[in-house]
Amino acid sequence: MLRLKKLGIDTCHETVAFLARRCPLYRAQEFVALARIEIMGGGRRIVATLNIVDDESIMASDELGLSLLAHRQLGLADGTEVEIAQAAAPVSLEHVRAKIDGAVLPPEAYRAIAQDLVAHRYSKMEIAAFLIASARFTTAPEVLSLTRAMASVGSRLSWNGGMIVDKHCIGGVPGNRTSMIVVPIVAAHGLKIPKTSSRAITSPAGTADTMEVLARVDVGTDEMHEIVAEENGCLVWGGHANLSPADDVLISVERPLSIDTPEQMVASILSKKLAAGSTHLVLDLPVGPTSKLRSRESFVRLRKLFEYISDEVGLETIIVGTDGSQPVGCGIGPWLEARDVLQVLEGDPAAPRDLRDRALLLAGHVLEFDPALRGGRGIARARELLESGAALAKMRRLIAAQGPSPAADELGVLRHDVVAARDGVVTVIDCLRLARIARLAGAPIDKGAGVDLFKKIGDPVAKDEPLYRIHAAFDADFRFAAKFAADGDGYAISGVS
Amino acid sequence: MLRLKKLGIDTCHETVAFLARRCPLYRAQEFVALARIEIMGGGRRIVATLNIVDDESIMASDELGLSLLAHRQLGLADGTEVEIAQAAAPVSLEHVRAKIDGAVLPPEAYRAIAQDLVAHRYSKMEIAAFLIASARFTTAPEVLSLTRAMASVGSRLSWNGGMIVDKHCIGGVPGNRTSMIVVPIVAAHGLKIPKTSSRAITSPAGTADTMEVLARVDVGTDEMHEIVAEENGCLVWGGHANLSPADDVLISVERPLSIDTPEQMVASILSKKLAAGSTHLVLDLPVGPTSKLRSRESFVRLRKLFEYISDEVGLETIIVGTDGSQPVGCGIGPWLEARDVLQVLEGDPAAPRDLRDRALLLAGHVLEFDPALRGGRGIARARELLESGAALAKMRRLIAAQGPSPAADELGVLRHDVVAARDGVVTVIDCLRLARIARLAGAPIDKGAGVDLFKKIGDPVAKDEPLYRIHAAFDADFRFAAKFAADGDGYAISGVS
Missing domain, CATH: 2.40.40.20 (Barwin-like endoglucanases)
Structure with missing residues (x-):
């Protein structure tokens, strides 16, 4: 032995x-x-x-x-x-082989695959085989089977009946930190919105990273239930809840292979929402040349798949197409994004208008789920809760309930301004490039690292005027980020020639 | 740093x-x-x-x-x-993505992929992605591109012009050790047959493992050239020649995933033959219920693909369909297979007749490549060289030229006879199960381990008469193999009921 x-x-x-x-x-x-x-x-x-x-x-x-x-x-x-x-190959691998050969798989095949994935019976090669065979073609009923299978393996949060609302964005647009505004608005109104979020894996900040600037997010499920019972909402990291763990296993291979099919995205998001016990969901799908959805056609296709699966699993879902042509707000990176969020909640005149408007739009859609609210009043009610300070008060109560953050990061003290090469008007901001610069600067691991935008699309700029500021805490990161920005600042400026 | x-x-x-x-x-x-x-x-x-x-x-x-x-x-x-x-993803991964999306790839895409594979720029996940996308569909021209690309990356053996003949079997049938008889016959006749072989990876013996019972096979390419210049042939391990190394990388993922498509098999075998400098090739394709090819249709499909690619790359190829319904010869495992080979070469009356006939058939096809030989005389000439002792003499010269084997294994002393459960006639022998038993017994690592068959299909047996003997060198292996055989001996016997 x-x-x-x-x-x-x-x-x-x-x-x-x-x-x-x-x-x-x-x-x-x-x-x-x-x-x-x-x-x-x-x-x-x-x-x-x-x-x-x-x-x-x-x-x-x-x-x-x-x-x-x-x-x-x-x-x-x-x-x-x-x-x-x-080791014998996992039994469910026979279904993967059938998929490779072009089969449409029945629901029980997806259940078997999800179980073997969670038990870590698949090697990374075998996971890749499943993903590639599925990427080739997966029917909508198969996406439904996969969603249900992933939701049923792992834990499920239970909320004793009643409406549980949620809000989610498919990502890809830096600074789009609307959840931290939507949750206090909705909770202040009185709907239950127990928001679990992820940490960033390839982006410069996740909602969990950003909330962690203000409060502890590493909250167990029992404690989360207590907070929600008291406050109607929370903004915590979802890692403790073990929701759709098969999805985490798939993501560990999707990411290095850059597989990002609509089918996988829908199954991933909706399986987690099902497992989280959500009954009503508002989904933010930004469309733009450097975001995940680059055309109206791809937006409509994804929207319809989300709608079909949501209807089948009994999740009341509203899809909102938004502008994904540039970052939302000014900050990119946890500390800077938390600053933007607080400015919006506090009614600060310096608050980024686009972040405020986006959050109100989404919160309005969530509030429309409330049967007690007169139809069409959602956005006005959201604005009322924001402007009255009710949302800010709720956010303070959530922060108090979750407790102080273990992170004590300040804004990165190493600073470098990237300036306009010419006079003109900003016409393009590359989301991918700005996200990359913020990550190189140290975000999300250094919460105070990132990029602070001074100019957005449509703004006039003069030659040598700062476009944005890079913040970093460590010298090596600072130099990497500054060099990367020097090689391409991610802005296009059209000028009077 | x-x-x-x-x-x-x-x-x-x-x-x-x-x-x-x-x-x-x-x-x-x-x-x-x-x-x-x-x-x-x-x-x-x-x-x-x-x-x-x-x-x-x-x-x-x-x-x-x-x-x-x-x-x-x-x-x-x-x-x-x-x-x-x-690390950025390898550049050629864009072609893999195109293949996932259903594209037919041009020759330069396959060249780029082969180069990145050999440079180990692909992770196992990425290799799996390529293989699965290709398994879904690969056109014959793409197989041609892949074959050429794999042959061109790595070393090429050069033989200063003239005819270089070769013989290959796609495998799957235990004991089918004809190369060790074909090579001495063909070399004795005077055609050049520089045979490089692999060691077994999942089978109980490769030709290199079996030849190593008799002689050193770990021979460098310079020395190999010298031996072939002197003797017209050799029987060495191909590991030093670095032929089609991209194939080795693909195999490291194909095997655990059990991907065994005709397209990959053809590209794998023919790229290695091209790189080895072969001009003429006889290919043994055994067909049987437990071999790699299970139907006449799959045989014809594979034959045509081999013919098309061979014609395009200018390799003169003859495909021989053979009986793959049971093991060839009696021994399974290096020592036992070497014994069978020597019995055939020595004209021993105990020599397995099926191994002798198969080797003569294939050697006859190889000899037909000789323009000096009258058409149709190949098999008679092969028999003549075998029966005259010329092939045995040539084998002895090859053994002397390659030098003594570093292995000194004897036949495994732990022995267990598996006996017939009833009177009757052997109707089925499961190639996969017998191979598995031989491997569990220790083959090919213990050269003296394996299975020695006493009964073949069509033989009458009496209840409790031995069907085969398991040989092992180590107690744990011995027990594993005997237990596995007890759970299913791999034989079917039809009796008078």
Whole structure:
């Protein structure tokens, strides 16, 4: 028997096991060709991808090393005796093969796939196989099956009946931090809006990162229920709720492969909303040349898929197409975006108008779900709650309920202004490039890093006038970001020639 | 700058880098989302998949660990200072994306993909994406482009003009070790047949494993040229020749995913033959219920694809459909298969007749390539060379030229006879199951392990009469193999009921 050893190696969403090449109990070569092994011990079993270790300082020859995820999943102590065997392919892989061959899969196939994904029985290669076969074509009923399957594997939040409203944006537009304005407005009105958000993975800030500038977001589900019972809302990180964990596994492969199909996006978002117990949803779909949706046609196609799946799963959904041609607000990065949000809530005259208008539009749509409100009054009611200070008061109560943030970041002190190369009018701001600059500057890990925009589309500028300011906390990041901006500032300026 | 450290971790065909979570120079979280990083130092750069290390006993926080392949590829000494950055996706991945979207790719796309594969710029996920997108549909002209691209990346053997003949089997039938009989016959006749073979990866024996029972096969290309100049032939392991290395990279993902499309098989085999400098080829395609080709239709489809690509690349190819309904010869496993081969060459009356007939058939087809031989005389000439002892003499000269084997394995001393459950006649032998039993017994790593068949299809058997004997060298293997055979012996016997 091999003795288990936890190795401090994080292999992301893949379970990995390490076997010594000179293992006296198993011959490593025997196992390497098919890459996946099954590990059995203490009445438990998991599947892992195999690496071979030559260096006895990493582990002894009669040990079996496990990556952090594999170790957590097997749940046995170091030194426990385990056996290994070639792993059979996960049973649901037969459905993936059928999909590769062009089949339309039935609901039970998607259930089996979702279960095996969550149990980490798929290697990254196998996940890629599923995604690529699906990207080739997936029918709308298959998207429905996948959505239901992903929602049913993992936890579900339960709210004891009644209307649970939610608001979501598909992303891609920096600074579009409307949730932090919509939630206090809606909660102040009295609808229940328990908002769970993600941290940024490839963008410069997620709602959880930004809220964390103001309050603790690492809140367990029990505590979240208490806060919502008291305040009608919350703005917390969704990591504790284990909603649609199959989606997290798929995302770990979609992202490096840059797979971003409408079908995956719809199943991903709606499975999480279903698992979160939402009954009513407003979806923000920004359209613009550098956002995720680049044409009216792609917007309509995605809208219809969202509508079809929402109707089938009984989620009342309103889709709002918005302007995705440039960042929303001025700040890009957690600290700067939190500043914009507070300016809007506080009625500060310096508050970015576009962020305020966008938040009111979306909050208005959410409020229209309230049967007690006269039809068409949603946006006026939202404005009333904002202008009266009721939304700000609610935000302060949410912050108090969630507690102080463990982060104490200030705005990055390293500053660099990027200036206009000519006189003229701003005609284009590249969302992707500005997001990249903010990330290079350190966002979202350094909450005070990012980009502060001084000019938006339509603004006149003079040569050498600052377009935006880069903020960073660390010198290396600062130089990377400034250099990247020097290679292309992301702005186009049309001038009188 | 990070200091390089080679970690003794073998990650197969994927380059992997290890960064400390508490690295003071780079923030690990920044890099993990997109999984691939670029490593630069000493004027060199490679791309690798990133793992995060929490344990400082594995590496220090200012070090960058590299897996064995990554370390070899970067080619820098431990302690060298290196920088890292997020890796851009390999440029050729745009073609893979086009393929996912259903495009027919031009030849230059396949060249770019093959080059990036060989440079290990693709992660396993990306390789899987290419394979699955291709499995969905690949046109014959695309197979041609892929074949040419794979042959052109890597080394090419050059033989100074003239006819270079070769013989290949697509595999799947245990014991089908005809190359070791065909090569001495053809070389004795005087045609040049420089045979490079692979070691088994998932089967119980490859030709290189079996030849290694008799002689050294780990022969460099210069030495191989010398042997062929002297003897007209050789039977060596192809690993030194670096033929179609892109194929090896694809196989490292095809195998765990069990992707085995006709298109990939044709490109794989013919690219290696092209790179090996072959001009004439006889291809053995066994058809049977448990072999790779299970129907006449799949045989014809594969035959036509082989013919089309061969014609286009100017390789004179004859396809021979053979009986793949049961193992060929008696032995399964290197030592036992080498015994069968020697019995045939020595004219031993105990020699398996089916192996002898199959080898003569194929050798006859190869000899028909000789313009000096009268049409239709190939098989008679092959028989003449076998029966006269000329082939045996040539085999002895090849063994002498290649030198003694470093392996000194004897037939496995642990023995277990699997017996017939009833009286009757053998009607089915399952190739896959027998191969699996031989592998569990230790083949090909233990050359003396395997299965020795006493009964073939059509043979009458009495209840409790031995069907085959399992040989193993190690107790654990022996028990695994015997247990697996007890769960299903792979034989069907029809009896008088």
